[in-house]
Amino acid sequence: MTERISKQSGYVFIGRQLAHVLIAERALGKKLPKGSCVHHVNEIKSDNTNSNLVICENTAYHRLLHYRTKAYDITGNADFVQCVYCKTWSDPTHPEIVFYEYGIKSTKRSTFHRGCVRTAKRAASKKRYRELLTTGRCGRCGKDRQPGGTNTTCRPCVLFLEAKRATKKARREANV
Ligand SMILES: [Zn+2]
Ligand SMILES: [Zn+2]
Numbered sequence: 769m770t771e772r773i774s775k776q777s778g779y780v781f782i783g784r785q786l787a788h789v790l791i792a793e794r795a796l797g798k799k800l801p802k803g804s805c806v807h808h809v810n811e812i813k814s815d816n817t818n819s820n821l822v823i824c825e826n827t828a829y830h831r832l833l834h835y836r837t838k839a840y841d842i843t844g845n846a847d848f849v850q851c852v853y854c855k856t857w858s859d860p861t862h863p864e865i866v867f868y869e870y871g872i873k874s875t876k877r878s879t880f881h882r883g884c885v886r887t888a889k890r891a892a893s894k895k896r897y898r899e900l901l902t903t904g905r906c907g908r909c910g911k912d913r914q915p916g917g918t919n920t921t922c923r924p925c926v927l928f929l930e931a932k933r934a935t936k937k938a939r940r941e942a943n944v
């Protein structure tokens with residue numbers, strides 16, 4: 769069988785099959801389990817020496833390997849994590865670093881500095897406030913509101929929110 773490197777993907781093909789998959793399967797002695805994939809340690813996709821190949825049981829683990837490689841290349845420490853907001857890499861034990869998991873069913877997770885989230889949220893809400901002021905729409909119900917002023921809610925919404933606050937307060941006092 770002839771080997772050729774795909775110009776598009778950078779992978780080596782033997783016939784119609786991926787060479788690194790064939791090599792990994794030969795080492796494993798059976799077909800790769802479903803959902804698994806093969807990682808190139810030095811990230812050179814055409815280097816299929818045995819020591820350069822790692823079988824990953826799923827894409828999440830594969831992604832993690834690339835993440836750790838990137839961390840090592842940039843910081844010299846594979847354990848370092850990158851803040852999704854300011855893009856800088858930090859020690860995972862840094863007191864400002866938060867690991868956020870998107871629920872138990874999701875493998876998606878993100879890492880950021882506490883302060884960076886605060887800054888991003890503040891900037892987003894400021895932007896929204898400025899937009900609402902200029903568009904003349906109510907920030908609560910989306911209907912047109914009387915332009916001008918520093919309030920971003922329409923008159924009916926202002927009244928509604930005031931009433932809601934009053935009810936809450938009355939309930940709290942009744943409970944005491
Ligand atoms: Zn890989
Ligand atoms: Zn940050």
Ligand SMILES: [Zn+2]
Nearest residue numbers: 906909922925
């Ligand atoms: Zn409104």
